[in-house]
Amino acid sequence: MKKESPTKMWNTLRNITLVFILFIFIRYEFDEDPYNDRIGWSVLVVFWISKGLFDAIEDKRKWNKKSMVANIVFVIAGLGVLCWQGIQFFS
Template identity: 75%
Template sequence: MKLKKEASSKMWNTLRNTTQVIILFIFIRYLFDEDPSNDRIGWSVLIVFWTFKGLFDAVEDRRKGNKKSMIANIAFVIAGLGILVWQGMQVIF
């Protein structure tokens, strides 16, 4: 039982770190290219990174039983999603 839980935890950490590294590479690519119109995409990708990080941290806090931190992370995720929706609406309209 303990080995299965450790394997699941290790897989979760690998998934979490891989996702965050990929998002950071996308951020760097768009923010530091020569086309200044891509800066908006780069900053939006950075907000996606922080939103995913908050989501992963909220799940980890739930597993550990740290409810105050979990609620703060969920509020952070909601704020990040709100900013992304707002930015998306500006691009569409």
């Protein structure tokens, strides 16, 4: 039995996580309750943050610093939007 390489396992974990987050987004976005749309869009922001983090880690492994920095900036912007929406939600 062959042993899977760490990059193949990493890609599998990444894809499963991203698909799971997308399913959560679809569940909240396309139901009858309009209140859940806000939650669905917040989950979509979490999807883009997760994708940015996974891409930044992959770029670090490949020594692609420019792309890594761009992904980190993207993640920080997403976290800012998520915090802003959280503050609006709770106030």
